[in-house]
Amino acid sequence: MGEGSYCGRGYMEKIILDLVDRRILAVLQEDATVPIADIAERVGLSQTPCWKRIKRLEHEGVIESRVAVLNRDRLGLGVTVIVAIRTAQHTDDWLQTFAEGVARIPEVVEFYRMSGEIDYLLKIVARDIADYDRIYRKLTKVAPLHDVSSSFAMQEIKSTTALPLFD
Known part of the structure; x- marks a missing residue:
């Protein structure tokens, strides 16, 4: 195995x-519904070794899940809001309360603890500005916050779930 690293979990x-693992992952990131036979052909393996590699990648946690990526606009979620939060409280209890409260807001699709002047950054999807106001009011009741700053995305230029797979 390689060197270890700390992640959020x-x-x-x-x-x-290896190169074959990376090719398999590239195919699955593009379309997780591709049949094993097609993946195997694309990466130069027979089906059984290909299937075993995918199972190993799942077991090792490289493949966390296979999901459908939905179109926000088609679902009426046309507003993307980036919310920067500062707090005066930095205790474990406060963070636990805040994290549990944010987890109960389904419109929050990403949530990060930050370094620097901003303590937390959230990505929220909403139907419109009035819908965001509803979400904002729910968010501000979760825990005491010092400052909440909302920025509305004017245009999505790049959005991907695919991670870079370097050789």
Whole structure:
């Protein structure tokens, strides 16, 4: 195995991937519904070794899940809001309360604890500005906040779920 690193969920051992693993992952990131036979053909393996590699990548946690990526606009969620939050409280209890409260707001699709002047950054999807106001009011009741600053995305220029797979 490779060197370890710390991730948001704890200490994770870095997994060493060969070129075939990377090719399999690239296919799955593009379309997780591709049949094993097609993946195997694209990466130059027979089906059984390909299937075993995918199972190993799942078991090792490289593949966390396979999901459908939905179109926000088609679902009426046309407003994307980036919310920067500062707090005067930095205790474990406050963070636990805040994190649990934010987890109960389904419109928050990303949530980060930051370094620097901003303590937390959230990405929120909403139907419109009035819908965001509803979400904002819910968010501000979760825990005491010092400052909440909202920025509305004017245009989505790049958005991907695909991670870079370097050789």
